Amino acid sequence: MASIFCPRCKQQVDSQAVTCPFCRTELKAFGHPGIPLHRAGKGEYLCDTCTYHVDDSCNYPQRPTAKECTLYQNFEEYQTQKQQQYRKPSSNESLQSWVRQNQTLLLFVALFVVCLMIAAFT
Numbered sequence: 001m002a003s004i005f006c007p008r009c010k011q012q013v014d015s016q017a018v019t020c021p022f023c024r025t026e027l028k029a030f031g032h033p034g035i036p037l038h039r040a041g042k043g044e045y046l047c048d049t050c051t052y053h054v055d056d057s058c059n060y061p062q063r064p065t066a067k068e069c070t071l072y073q074n075f076e077e078y079q080t081q082k083q084q085q086y087r088k089p090s091s092n093e094s095l096q097s098w099v100r101q102n103q104t105l106l107l108f109v110a111l112f113v114v115c116l117m118i119a120a121f122t
């Protein structure tokens with residue numbers, strides 16, 4: 001079971017919980033477990049760290065002082081995810097990928113070597 005921390009009381013709760021069982025804070029929007037409701041901490045605004053504020057694509061009326069938002073996406077987390085997606089594969093992964101793409105060629109080379117060995121020893 002995945003869990004999250006309640007933004008108000010900091011207790012660990014089920015990530016699907018619609019409200020916090022400890023302090024009754026609303027954790028999902030419209031009472032739906034699939035719509036997370038993000039909340040800013042004390043004295044903070046969500047927009048300050050939101051991707052859609054950084055790229056200037058948000059047109060919500062509560063921008064730039066949103067304390068609650070269903071669309072919020074943390075800019076730093078988003079950047080980290082993007083870097084992981086586009087990171088250069090390691091040499092081991094590159095080799096594995098090359099072997100997978102050239103399986104037929106490798107099979108023929110192996111057969112050729114076996115034939116050569118048979119010819120050499122007969």
Ligand code: SF4
Nearest residue numbers: 046047050053058069
């Ligand atoms: S999506 Fe929400 S948190 Fe992000 S900039 Fe717009 S209003 Fe602010």
Ligand SMILES: [Zn+2]
Nearest residue numbers: 006009020023
């Ligand atoms: Zn709580």
